[in-house]
Amino acid sequence: MKRADSWAALRLHETEPLDLLVIGGGIAGAGVALEAARCGARVALVEARDFAGGTSSKSSKLVHGGLRYLAQGQVGLTRESVRERKALLRDMPGLVTPLRFLLPVRRGDRKGRRILGLGLAMYDFFAGRRTRQWHAPAAVLAQAPHLQEQDLAGGWSYLDAQTDDARLVLRVLAEARLHGALTLNHVAAESLIEAEGRVQGACLRDAASGETRVVQARVVVNATGAWADRLRQNLGEGPKLRPLRGSHLVFEAWRLPVAQALAFFHPRDGRPVFALPWEGRTLLGTTDLDHRDPLDREPGISAAEFDYLMQAVRAAFPSLDLGLEDVVSTFSGVRPVLDSGDRRDPSKEAREHLILAERGLLTVSGGKLTTFRASAIQALRRVQGRVPALQRLRPDAPLLRTPGIASLQAARALPPALRERLLARYGDATATLLTEARPGELQDIPHAQCCLAELRYACRHEAVLHLDDLLLRRSRIGLLLRDGGAALLHTLRPLVQETLGWNDERWDDECHRYRDRVLRCYGIPTEWRP
Structure with missing residues:
Protein backbone atom coordinates (compact mmCIF):
# COMPACT_ATOMS: atom_id res chain seq x y z
CA MET A 1 0.00 0.00 0.00
CA SER A 56 17.71 2.19 15.43
CA SER A 57 19.95 3.25 12.53
CA LYS A 58 22.82 4.49 14.72
CA SER A 59 23.52 1.52 16.96
CA SER A 60 26.74 -0.47 17.11
CA LYS A 61 25.18 -2.94 14.61
CA LEU A 62 25.58 -5.78 17.11
CA VAL A 63 23.08 -8.50 17.90
CA HIS A 64 24.72 -9.69 21.08
CA GLY A 65 24.17 -11.12 24.50
CA GLY A 66 25.88 -8.26 26.30
CA LEU A 67 28.93 -9.88 27.83
CA ARG A 68 29.73 -6.77 29.86
CA TYR A 69 26.29 -6.88 31.48
CA LEU A 70 27.33 -10.06 33.28
CA ALA A 71 30.05 -8.09 35.05
CA GLN A 72 27.32 -5.69 36.24
CA GLY A 73 25.23 -8.54 37.61
CA GLN A 74 22.54 -8.31 34.91
CA VAL A 75 22.36 -12.07 34.46
CA GLY A 76 18.70 -12.09 33.43
CA LEU A 77 19.30 -9.52 30.68
CA THR A 78 22.24 -11.53 29.34
CA ARG A 79 20.24 -14.76 29.35
CA GLU A 80 17.37 -13.12 27.48
CA SER A 81 19.73 -11.45 25.00
CA VAL A 82 21.55 -14.69 24.18
CA ARG A 83 18.23 -16.45 23.63
CA GLU A 84 16.99 -13.68 21.33
CA ARG A 85 20.29 -13.59 19.45
CA LYS A 86 19.91 -17.31 18.72
CA ALA A 87 16.36 -16.78 17.46
CA LEU A 88 17.34 -13.88 15.19
CA LEU A 89 20.20 -15.88 13.68
CA ARG A 90 17.69 -18.63 12.96
CA ASP A 91 14.92 -16.41 11.58
CA MET A 92 16.93 -13.77 9.70
CA PRO A 93 19.79 -15.56 7.91
CA GLY A 94 21.87 -13.15 5.86
CA LEU A 95 20.51 -10.12 7.70
CA VAL A 96 21.64 -11.22 11.16
CA THR A 97 24.98 -12.97 10.72
CA PRO A 98 27.46 -14.66 13.09
CA LEU A 99 30.42 -12.56 14.19
CA ARG A 100 33.42 -13.93 16.05
CA PHE A 101 35.01 -11.68 18.67
CA LEU A 102 38.61 -11.74 19.80
CA LEU A 103 39.25 -10.32 23.28
CA PRO A 104 42.98 -9.82 23.99
CA VAL A 105 44.06 -10.20 27.62
CA ARG A 106 47.04 -8.24 28.94
CA ARG A 107 49.09 -8.72 32.05
CA GLY A 108 47.78 -6.46 34.77
CA ASP A 109 44.23 -6.23 33.38
CA ARG A 110 41.54 -5.97 36.05
CA LYS A 111 39.65 -8.71 34.23
CA GLY A 112 42.19 -11.39 33.45
CA ARG A 113 41.95 -14.76 31.74
CA ARG A 114 40.08 -16.47 34.56
CA ILE A 115 37.40 -13.83 35.18
CA LEU A 116 36.71 -13.35 31.48
CA GLY A 117 36.66 -17.12 30.99
CA LEU A 118 34.01 -17.52 33.69
CA GLY A 119 31.85 -14.87 32.04
CA LEU A 120 32.22 -16.52 28.65
CA ALA A 121 31.37 -19.89 30.16
CA MET A 122 28.04 -18.44 31.35
CA TYR A 123 27.55 -16.89 27.91
CA ASP A 124 28.01 -20.29 26.28
CA PHE A 125 25.77 -21.97 28.85
CA PHE A 126 22.89 -19.62 28.01
CA ALA A 127 23.45 -20.23 24.29
CA GLY A 128 23.54 -24.01 24.72
CA ARG A 129 26.85 -24.42 22.88
CA ARG A 130 30.52 -23.75 23.50
CA THR A 131 32.05 -21.05 21.32
CA ARG A 132 34.80 -19.73 23.62
CA GLN A 133 38.42 -20.61 22.99
CA TRP A 134 41.65 -19.48 24.64
CA HIS A 135 44.54 -18.43 22.39
CA ALA A 136 48.21 -18.02 23.24
CA PRO A 137 49.85 -14.64 22.40
CA ALA A 138 51.29 -15.91 19.12
CA ALA A 139 47.87 -17.14 18.01
CA VAL A 140 46.27 -13.80 18.93
CA LEU A 141 48.84 -11.92 16.87
CA ALA A 142 48.39 -14.32 13.96
CA GLN A 143 44.71 -13.34 13.89
CA ALA A 144 45.34 -9.63 14.58
CA PRO A 145 48.90 -8.87 13.41
CA HIS A 146 48.64 -5.10 13.96
CA LEU A 147 47.62 -5.42 17.59
CA GLN A 148 49.82 -3.93 20.32
CA GLU A 149 52.16 -6.74 21.47
CA GLN A 150 53.27 -5.26 24.79
CA ASP A 151 52.07 -7.20 27.87
CA LEU A 152 49.91 -9.48 25.73
CA ALA A 153 49.08 -12.61 27.74
CA GLY A 154 46.78 -14.23 25.16
CA GLY A 155 43.13 -13.81 24.34
CA TRP A 156 39.66 -15.30 24.32
CA SER A 157 37.51 -15.69 21.22
CA TYR A 158 33.75 -16.19 21.29
CA LEU A 159 30.73 -15.94 19.02
CA ASP A 160 28.17 -13.12 18.74
CA ALA A 161 26.30 -11.61 15.78
CA GLN A 162 25.80 -8.39 13.80
CA THR A 163 23.30 -6.79 11.43
CA ASP A 164 22.45 -3.74 9.35
CA ASP A 165 20.22 -2.16 11.98
CA LYS A 240 12.08 7.65 33.52
CA LEU A 241 14.88 7.74 30.96
CA ARG A 242 18.47 8.95 30.84
CA PRO A 243 19.47 9.74 27.23
CA LEU A 244 23.02 8.54 26.62
CA ARG A 245 25.02 9.16 23.45
CA GLY A 246 27.13 6.52 21.77
CA SER A 247 29.40 7.63 18.92
CA HIS A 248 31.36 5.65 16.35
CA LEU A 249 34.05 6.06 13.69
CA VAL A 250 34.03 4.30 10.32
CA PHE A 251 37.44 3.50 8.80
CA GLU A 252 38.67 2.25 5.46
CA ALA A 253 39.01 -1.52 5.97
CA TRP A 254 42.49 -1.61 4.48
CA ARG A 255 43.68 1.00 7.01
CA LEU A 256 42.14 -0.78 10.01
CA PRO A 257 42.05 -4.42 8.88
CA VAL A 258 40.20 -6.79 11.21
CA ALA A 259 39.21 -10.28 10.10
CA GLN A 260 36.87 -10.56 13.10
CA ALA A 261 35.64 -8.21 15.80
CA LEU A 262 38.24 -7.12 18.33
CA ALA A 263 37.28 -5.97 21.82
CA PHE A 264 39.80 -4.17 24.00
CA PHE A 265 39.92 -1.79 26.95
CA HIS A 266 40.48 1.95 26.64
CA PRO A 267 43.83 2.99 28.15
CA ARG A 268 42.26 6.02 29.83
CA ASP A 269 39.33 4.55 31.78
CA GLY A 270 39.27 0.81 31.09
CA ARG A 271 35.96 0.92 29.22
CA PRO A 272 35.49 -1.73 26.53
CA VAL A 273 35.96 -0.56 22.95
CA PHE A 274 35.53 -2.65 19.81
CA ALA A 275 36.60 -2.65 16.18
CA LEU A 276 34.55 -4.83 13.87
CA PRO A 277 34.18 -5.51 10.15
CA TRP A 278 30.89 -4.14 8.85
CA GLU A 279 29.65 -3.69 5.28
CA GLY A 280 33.17 -3.66 3.84
CA ARG A 281 34.45 -1.07 6.32
CA THR A 282 35.72 -1.19 9.90
CA LEU A 283 33.51 0.20 12.64
CA LEU A 284 35.04 1.53 15.88
CA GLY A 285 32.99 2.32 18.97
CA THR A 286 31.61 3.31 21.26
CA THR A 287 31.34 6.18 23.70
CA ASP A 288 28.78 6.34 26.49
CA LEU A 289 27.94 9.74 27.96
CA ASP A 290 24.98 11.91 28.88
CA HIS A 291 23.37 13.54 25.87
CA ARG A 292 22.46 17.07 26.88
CA ASP A 293 21.60 18.52 23.46
CA PRO A 294 17.95 18.90 22.39
CA LEU A 295 16.58 15.57 21.23
CA ASP A 296 15.04 17.11 18.12
CA ARG A 297 18.51 18.06 16.88
CA GLU A 298 20.14 15.08 15.15
CA PRO A 299 23.17 14.05 17.23
CA GLY A 300 26.74 14.20 16.04
CA ILE A 301 30.06 13.22 17.53
CA SER A 302 31.79 15.77 19.75
CA ALA A 303 35.47 16.66 19.53
CA ALA A 304 36.04 15.01 22.92
CA GLU A 305 34.42 11.76 21.76
CA PHE A 306 36.39 11.79 18.53
CA ASP A 307 39.61 12.23 20.48
CA TYR A 308 38.60 9.45 22.91
CA LEU A 309 38.04 6.94 20.13
CA MET A 310 41.18 7.94 18.22
CA GLN A 311 43.20 7.53 21.40
CA ALA A 312 41.78 4.03 21.85
CA VAL A 313 42.47 2.84 18.31
CA ARG A 314 45.99 4.29 18.25
CA ALA A 315 46.85 2.59 21.54
CA ALA A 316 45.48 -0.77 20.38
CA PHE A 317 47.02 -0.63 16.88
CA PRO A 318 50.11 1.59 17.18
CA SER A 319 51.86 0.30 14.06
CA LEU A 320 49.02 1.46 11.80
CA ASP A 321 49.61 5.14 12.60
CA LEU A 322 45.94 5.95 12.03
CA GLY A 323 45.01 9.56 11.48
CA LEU A 324 42.21 11.92 10.56
CA GLU A 325 42.45 11.10 6.86
CA ASP A 326 41.62 7.44 7.52
CA VAL A 327 38.18 8.17 8.96
CA VAL A 328 35.44 7.77 6.34
CA SER A 329 32.53 8.95 8.49
CA THR A 330 31.18 9.18 12.02
CA PHE A 331 27.74 8.62 13.53
CA SER A 332 26.09 9.04 16.90
CA GLY A 333 22.95 7.60 18.44
CA VAL A 334 21.06 8.43 21.62
CA ARG A 335 20.20 5.43 23.77
CA PRO A 336 16.99 5.54 25.83
CA VAL A 337 18.44 4.04 29.03
CA LEU A 338 16.55 3.61 32.30
CA ASP A 339 17.57 6.28 34.80
CA SER A 340 18.62 4.78 38.14
CA GLY A 341 19.24 8.21 39.64
CA ASP A 342 22.97 7.48 39.98
CA ARG A 343 24.67 10.06 37.78
CA ARG A 344 28.25 8.94 38.29
CA ASP A 345 28.85 6.43 35.46
CA PRO A 346 26.56 6.18 32.40
CA SER A 347 28.05 2.80 31.46
CA LYS A 348 26.68 1.24 34.64
CA GLU A 349 23.05 2.06 33.88
CA LEU A 393 0.38 -14.05 20.61
CA ARG A 394 2.93 -16.58 19.33
CA PRO A 395 6.30 -15.73 20.89
CA ASP A 396 8.02 -18.83 19.49
CA ALA A 397 6.77 -18.54 15.91
CA PRO A 398 9.33 -17.73 13.20
CA LEU A 399 9.77 -13.98 13.04
CA LEU A 400 9.64 -13.71 9.24
CA ARG A 401 8.05 -15.63 6.42
CA THR A 402 10.50 -17.29 4.06
CA PRO A 403 10.66 -15.84 0.53
CA GLY A 404 8.19 -17.41 -1.89
CA ILE A 405 8.90 -19.43 -5.00
CA ALA A 406 8.72 -16.39 -7.30
CA SER A 407 11.46 -14.54 -5.40
CA LEU A 408 13.64 -17.62 -5.03
CA GLN A 409 13.42 -18.36 -8.75
CA ALA A 410 13.99 -14.74 -9.74
CA ALA A 411 17.14 -14.61 -7.61
CA ARG A 412 18.49 -18.01 -8.66
CA ALA A 413 20.77 -16.72 -11.42
CA LEU A 414 22.29 -13.90 -9.32
CA PRO A 415 25.83 -14.09 -7.93
CA PRO A 416 25.68 -15.78 -4.49
CA ALA A 417 26.55 -12.70 -2.43
CA LEU A 418 23.96 -10.54 -4.18
CA ARG A 419 21.31 -13.26 -4.00
CA GLU A 420 21.84 -13.68 -0.25
CA ARG A 421 21.75 -9.94 0.38
CA LEU A 422 18.56 -9.29 -1.58
CA LEU A 423 16.63 -12.24 -0.15
CA ALA A 424 17.74 -11.32 3.40
CA ARG A 425 16.82 -7.64 3.12
CA TYR A 426 13.72 -7.78 0.94
CA GLY A 427 12.31 -11.28 1.44
CA ASP A 428 9.37 -11.97 -0.85
CA ALA A 429 9.68 -8.48 -2.37
CA THR A 430 12.90 -9.61 -4.09
CA ALA A 431 10.94 -10.64 -7.18
CA THR A 432 9.46 -7.14 -7.47
CA LEU A 433 12.87 -5.53 -7.02
CA LEU A 434 14.39 -7.67 -9.77
CA THR A 435 11.46 -7.17 -12.14
CA GLU A 436 11.70 -3.38 -11.80
CA ALA A 437 15.49 -3.24 -12.18
CA ARG A 438 16.82 -1.61 -15.34
CA PRO A 439 19.73 -3.08 -17.33
CA GLY A 440 23.02 -2.64 -15.47
CA GLU A 441 21.36 -1.71 -12.15
CA LEU A 442 22.32 -4.95 -10.39
CA GLN A 443 26.01 -4.09 -10.39
CA ASP A 444 27.22 -3.09 -6.93
CA ILE A 445 28.11 0.55 -6.40
CA PRO A 446 31.80 0.39 -5.38
CA HIS A 447 32.24 0.23 -1.59
CA ALA A 448 28.54 1.02 -1.01
CA GLN A 449 27.24 -2.54 -0.43
CA CYS A 450 24.16 -1.85 -2.57
CA CYS A 451 23.16 -1.47 -6.20
CA LEU A 452 21.03 0.99 -8.14
CA ALA A 453 18.16 -1.51 -8.31
CA GLU A 454 17.90 -1.38 -4.51
CA LEU A 455 17.74 2.41 -4.59
CA ARG A 456 15.05 2.29 -7.30
CA TYR A 457 13.03 -0.16 -5.20
CA ALA A 458 13.44 1.98 -2.08
CA CYS A 459 12.22 5.11 -3.86
CA ARG A 460 9.16 3.30 -5.21
CA HIS A 461 8.17 1.13 -2.26
CA GLU A 462 9.87 2.18 1.00
CA ALA A 463 8.30 5.55 1.82
CA VAL A 464 11.31 7.72 0.94
CA LEU A 465 10.49 11.40 1.45
CA HIS A 466 13.98 12.93 1.65
CA LEU A 467 17.39 12.18 0.19
CA ASP A 468 18.81 11.30 3.61
CA ASP A 469 16.08 8.65 3.98
CA LEU A 470 17.50 6.99 0.87
CA LEU A 471 21.24 7.40 1.47
CA LEU A 472 21.49 7.00 5.24
CA ARG A 473 18.86 4.33 6.01
CA ARG A 474 17.41 2.56 2.94
CA SER A 475 21.03 2.20 1.91
CA ARG A 476 24.13 2.98 4.01
CA ILE A 477 25.89 5.01 1.35
CA GLY A 478 26.12 8.00 3.67
CA LEU A 479 28.13 6.01 6.21
CA LEU A 480 30.22 3.89 3.85
CA LEU A 481 31.43 6.56 1.41
CA ARG A 482 33.31 9.75 2.12
CA ASP A 483 31.30 12.97 2.30
CA GLY A 484 28.14 10.89 2.51
CA GLY A 485 28.61 9.68 -1.07
CA ALA A 486 28.36 13.21 -2.48
CA ALA A 487 30.37 12.12 -5.54
CA LEU A 488 27.49 9.79 -6.48
CA LEU A 489 24.75 12.41 -6.45
CA HIS A 490 25.14 13.26 -10.13
CA THR A 491 24.76 9.56 -11.03
CA LEU A 492 21.73 9.10 -8.76
CA ARG A 493 19.93 12.22 -9.92
CA PRO A 494 17.96 10.80 -12.90
CA LEU A 495 16.88 7.70 -10.97
CA VAL A 496 15.70 9.66 -7.93
CA GLN A 497 13.96 12.39 -9.92
CA GLU A 498 12.16 9.84 -12.09
CA THR A 499 10.94 7.60 -9.26
CA LEU A 500 10.07 10.33 -6.74
CA GLY A 501 8.84 12.93 -9.22
CA TRP A 502 11.21 15.65 -8.03
CA ASN A 503 11.82 18.67 -10.26
CA ASP A 504 15.22 20.32 -10.47
CA GLU A 505 14.45 22.76 -7.66
CA ARG A 506 13.41 19.98 -5.29
CA TRP A 507 16.52 17.97 -6.18
CA ASP A 508 18.80 20.95 -5.46
CA ASP A 509 17.05 21.62 -2.15
CA GLU A 510 17.38 17.99 -1.11
CA CYS A 511 21.08 17.88 -2.02
CA HIS A 512 21.74 21.01 0.04
CA ARG A 513 19.79 19.56 2.97
CA TYR A 514 21.63 16.25 2.71
CA ARG A 515 25.12 17.75 2.48
CA ASP A 516 24.42 19.95 5.48
CA ARG A 517 23.24 16.96 7.54
CA VAL A 518 26.25 14.87 6.60
CA LEU A 519 28.63 17.68 7.52
CA ARG A 520 26.97 18.32 10.90
CA CYS A 521 26.15 14.79 12.03
CA TYR A 522 28.27 12.29 10.09
CA GLY A 523 31.57 14.06 9.59
CA ILE A 524 34.60 14.92 11.68
CA PRO A 525 33.89 17.66 14.25
CA THR A 526 35.31 20.92 12.97
CA GLU A 527 36.73 21.84 16.37
CA TRP A 528 38.79 18.64 16.69
CA ARG A 529 42.55 19.04 16.64
CA PRO A 530 44.99 16.08 16.73
Missing part, protein backbone atom coordinates in the same frame (compact mmCIF):
# COMPACT_ATOMS: atom_id res chain seq x y z
CA LYS A 2 1.38 3.39 -1.02
CA ARG A 3 2.01 6.09 1.60
CA ALA A 4 -0.93 8.24 0.47
CA ASP A 5 -3.23 5.22 0.52
CA SER A 6 -2.16 4.37 4.07
CA TRP A 7 -2.89 7.93 5.20
CA ALA A 8 -6.31 7.78 3.53
CA ALA A 9 -7.01 4.38 5.14
CA LEU A 10 -6.68 5.98 8.58
CA ARG A 11 -9.88 7.98 7.93
CA LEU A 12 -11.91 4.91 8.88
CA HIS A 13 -10.37 4.98 12.35
CA GLU A 14 -11.53 8.52 13.07
CA THR A 15 -14.76 6.81 14.16
CA GLU A 16 -13.93 3.08 14.35
CA PRO A 17 -11.03 2.53 16.77
CA LEU A 18 -7.85 0.73 15.85
CA ASP A 19 -6.79 -2.03 18.18
CA LEU A 20 -3.32 -0.47 18.47
CA LEU A 21 -1.83 2.82 17.34
CA VAL A 22 1.96 2.51 17.59
CA ILE A 23 3.85 5.81 17.78
CA GLY A 24 7.48 5.35 16.77
CA GLY A 25 9.04 3.59 13.78
CA GLY A 26 12.26 2.29 15.29
CA ILE A 27 12.90 -1.34 16.16
CA ALA A 28 10.76 -1.23 19.32
CA GLY A 29 7.68 0.04 17.48
CA ALA A 30 8.28 -2.24 14.49
CA GLY A 31 8.43 -5.27 16.78
CA VAL A 32 5.18 -4.35 18.53
CA ALA A 33 3.41 -3.70 15.21
CA LEU A 34 4.50 -7.04 13.78
CA GLU A 35 3.59 -9.16 16.80
CA ALA A 36 0.18 -7.49 17.11
CA ALA A 37 -0.59 -7.66 13.38
CA ARG A 38 0.27 -11.34 13.12
CA CYS A 39 -2.39 -11.97 15.81
CA GLY A 40 -5.00 -10.34 13.61
CA ALA A 41 -5.16 -7.06 15.52
CA ARG A 42 -5.88 -3.86 13.57
CA VAL A 43 -2.61 -1.92 13.81
CA ALA A 44 -1.25 1.35 12.50
CA LEU A 45 2.28 2.63 13.13
CA VAL A 46 3.35 6.24 12.62
CA GLU A 47 6.85 7.69 12.62
CA ALA A 48 7.42 11.45 12.90
CA ARG A 49 10.75 11.46 11.07
CA ASP A 50 11.91 8.45 9.12
CA PHE A 51 11.66 4.75 9.82
CA ALA A 52 14.73 3.81 11.92
CA GLY A 53 15.71 7.48 11.87
CA GLY A 54 16.68 7.57 15.55
CA THR A 55 18.76 5.14 17.57
CA ALA A 166 18.21 0.11 9.65
CA ARG A 167 17.52 -2.70 7.18
CA LEU A 168 16.47 -4.89 10.12
CA VAL A 169 13.79 -2.35 11.05
CA LEU A 170 12.60 -2.05 7.46
CA ARG A 171 12.35 -5.82 7.08
CA VAL A 172 10.29 -6.12 10.28
CA LEU A 173 8.00 -3.30 9.13
CA ALA A 174 7.57 -4.99 5.74
CA GLU A 175 6.57 -8.19 7.51
CA ALA A 176 4.07 -6.27 9.65
CA ARG A 177 2.48 -4.88 6.47
CA LEU A 178 2.15 -8.40 5.07
CA HIS A 179 -0.01 -9.13 8.13
CA GLY A 180 -2.19 -6.08 7.50
CA ALA A 181 -0.53 -3.31 9.51
CA LEU A 182 -0.52 0.26 8.21
CA THR A 183 2.88 1.94 8.50
CA LEU A 184 3.20 5.68 7.88
CA ASN A 185 6.45 7.56 7.58
CA HIS A 186 6.87 11.27 8.41
CA VAL A 187 3.57 11.34 10.28
CA ALA A 188 3.81 12.83 13.77
CA ALA A 189 1.60 12.29 16.80
CA GLU A 190 1.01 15.91 17.81
CA SER A 191 -1.05 15.18 20.89
CA LEU A 192 -2.84 12.39 22.72
CA ILE A 193 -6.62 12.20 22.80
CA GLU A 194 -8.07 11.45 26.24
CA ALA A 195 -11.61 10.54 27.21
CA GLU A 196 -12.99 9.17 30.46
CA GLY A 197 -9.57 9.45 32.05
CA ARG A 198 -7.79 7.27 29.46
CA VAL A 199 -5.79 7.77 26.29
CA GLN A 200 -8.00 6.74 23.40
CA GLY A 201 -6.14 7.94 20.36
CA ALA A 202 -3.95 10.68 18.97
CA CYS A 203 -3.99 13.67 16.67
CA LEU A 204 -1.68 12.93 13.72
CA ARG A 205 -0.08 15.34 11.27
CA ASP A 206 1.30 14.38 7.86
CA ALA A 207 4.59 16.20 7.27
CA ALA A 208 4.22 16.15 3.47
CA SER A 209 0.74 17.71 3.25
CA GLY A 210 0.31 19.31 6.68
CA GLU A 211 -3.05 17.55 6.97
CA THR A 212 -4.15 16.43 10.44
CA ARG A 213 -6.31 13.51 11.47
CA VAL A 214 -7.64 12.34 14.85
CA VAL A 215 -7.38 8.54 15.10
CA GLN A 216 -9.06 6.46 17.78
CA ALA A 217 -7.37 3.38 19.28
CA ARG A 218 -8.05 0.96 22.11
CA VAL A 219 -4.34 1.04 22.98
CA VAL A 220 -1.79 3.71 22.10
CA VAL A 221 1.80 2.44 22.21
CA ASN A 222 4.58 4.90 22.99
CA ALA A 223 7.62 3.44 21.21
CA THR A 224 9.43 6.72 20.62
CA GLY A 225 12.74 5.69 22.17
CA ALA A 226 14.66 8.57 23.69
CA TRP A 227 11.56 10.77 23.16
CA ALA A 228 9.31 8.49 25.27
CA ASP A 229 9.29 10.78 28.31
CA ARG A 230 8.08 13.67 26.17
CA LEU A 231 4.93 11.79 25.19
CA ARG A 232 4.42 10.62 28.79
CA GLN A 233 4.56 14.24 29.93
CA ASN A 234 1.22 14.75 28.16
CA LEU A 235 -0.20 12.69 31.02
CA GLY A 236 1.72 14.60 33.69
CA GLU A 237 4.14 11.70 34.28
CA GLY A 238 7.72 12.28 35.43
CA PRO A 239 10.82 11.23 33.45
CA ALA A 350 20.89 -1.01 33.22
CA ARG A 351 20.04 -1.81 29.58
CA GLU A 352 16.76 -3.53 30.42
CA HIS A 353 13.62 -2.37 28.68
CA LEU A 354 10.94 -0.21 30.26
CA ILE A 355 7.28 -1.23 29.94
CA LEU A 356 4.71 1.07 31.53
CA ALA A 357 0.91 1.11 31.26
CA GLU A 358 -0.34 4.57 32.22
CA ARG A 359 -4.00 5.51 31.65
CA GLY A 360 -4.22 3.82 28.28
CA LEU A 361 -0.71 4.74 27.12
CA LEU A 362 1.61 1.73 26.84
CA THR A 363 5.27 2.78 26.84
CA VAL A 364 7.96 0.44 25.47
CA SER A 365 11.46 1.89 25.66
CA GLY A 366 15.00 1.24 26.83
CA GLY A 367 16.36 -2.21 26.14
CA LYS A 368 18.61 -3.36 23.33
CA LEU A 369 18.32 -3.95 19.61
CA THR A 370 18.75 -7.68 20.25
CA THR A 371 15.74 -8.01 22.57
CA PHE A 372 13.16 -6.07 20.55
CA ARG A 373 10.88 -9.06 20.08
CA ALA A 374 10.95 -10.10 23.74
CA SER A 375 10.04 -6.57 24.84
CA ALA A 376 7.22 -6.42 22.26
CA ILE A 377 5.71 -9.69 23.53
CA GLN A 378 5.96 -8.57 27.16
CA ALA A 379 4.35 -5.22 26.37
CA LEU A 380 1.47 -6.71 24.40
CA ARG A 381 0.70 -9.16 27.20
CA ARG A 382 0.03 -6.15 29.42
CA VAL A 383 -2.93 -5.12 27.24
CA GLN A 384 -4.39 -8.48 26.20
CA GLY A 385 -7.52 -7.71 28.23
CA ARG A 386 -8.31 -4.69 26.02
CA VAL A 387 -7.45 -6.30 22.66
CA PRO A 388 -8.85 -9.84 22.43
CA ALA A 389 -6.82 -10.64 19.31
CA LEU A 390 -3.66 -10.46 21.42
CA GLN A 391 -4.66 -13.69 23.14
CA ARG A 392 -3.18 -15.30 20.03
